[in-house]
Amino acid sequence: MEKQNEVVLFGTWASAFCKRVELALKIKGIPYEYVEEDLTNKSESLLHYNPVHKKVPLLVHNGKPNSESLVILEYIDECWNNTPKLLPEDPYQRAKVRFWVNFVDHQIMARLLPIIMSRGEEREKAIKEFNELLKVFEEGIKKDFPEEFPFFERKSLGYLDIVVGAHFCNYEAFHEVVAVVFSPEKNPAMMAWLEALKNHPLMKEMLPPHDKLVAEMRGKYLGQSP
Ligand SMILES: N[C@@H](CCC(=O)N[C@@H](CS)C(=O)NCC(=O)O)C(=O)O
Known part of the structure; x- marks a missing residue:
């Protein structure tokens, strides 16, 4: 059977x-x-x-x-549509969430490689560009979802929480191995969101352990063996 x-x-x-x-x-x-x-x-x-x-x-x-x-x-x-929804029911809200997920995937994530690959002034420039995009993202989501920020305080984790959390909750490992890219002064909304996401029980359970990730990133980005 x-x-x-x-x-x-x-x-x-x-x-x-x-x-x-x-x-x-x-x-x-x-x-x-x-x-x-x-x-x-x-x-x-x-x-x-x-x-x-x-x-x-x-x-x-x-x-x-x-x-x-x-x-x-x-x-x-x-x-599995009888379980908590990842995307909003309303088609327009759904489109907005997809828009910002796409922005994270294609714009923000694409700015990480130039930071990893560069050094000195070039890296500073790449970090500045990354921060400018983050600003656009922060302003955009606050405008599009004024009632819901940070999202999961009102409902279970959704599509955008998943994408942002899975990629950026481990930012401390990136800071340790590559460069500091997030700060509460420059990216207050993003940092508040990440702190809240990091404390979510499922995020805590699922994120790779910090030290193991640092060792992996040192190998991948700096060619250092464990
Ligand atoms: N756009 C893909 C990206 C997936 C991806 O890059 N996976 C990597 C691991 S992080 C992979 O399988 N790489 C193997 C390869 O490139 O041969 C997605 O969203 O699933």
């Missing part, structure tokens, strides 16, 4: 994209099996189920694969 709702997530522990999916599954209370992938030696299953990108996260639901974290989040929200 075919198993009902068999959910398998292929991921890697340090990937914020994978954390997005794990958070969504936990918020919705969906039981799942987790498979840790070695990206230097990808499994047959990953290559078979995600032949286009060959990346994690990969979610296999009753044998049907889904890849790309944002696609997976929306799939989860639609499939």
Whole structure:
């Protein structure tokens, strides 16, 4: 007999994209099996189920694969629609949330690599540009969601909380290894939101341990072995 709702997530522990999916599954209370992938030696299953990108996260639901974290989040929200909603019910609010998630993914995240790759004055310039985008983001979400900021104080964690939290709650590791990019003086709204997210029980449970992440980042960005 075919198993009902068999959910398998292929991921890697340090990937914020994978954390997005794990958070969504936990918020919705969906039981799942987790498979840790070695990206230097990808499994047959990953290559078979995600032949286009060959990346994690990969979610296999009753044998049907889904890849790309944002696609997976929306799939989860639609499939398990009697659990807390990740996206708002109202189509316009939903569009706004998608707009800002897209802004984080394509604009803000893209400004991190120039910071990692540069040094000295060039890095200062890259940090300044990153902060300018954060300002746009902060002003934008305060304007679009005036009643809801920080979001989860009024409801369970949503789509934007997941994306922002999974990527930026571990900012202290980035500060330690690469550079200080967030500060309460420059980014008060973002910092308040991150502090609140960091204290959320699911975020605490899901985020990679600080020291392990620092060691991983030192290896990846600075070529230092543990
Ligand atoms: N746009 C993808 C990005 C996923 C991604 O970059 N995954 C990385 C791990 S963080 C990966 O699998 N890399 C393996 C590779 O590039 O071969 C998403 O949102 O899921």
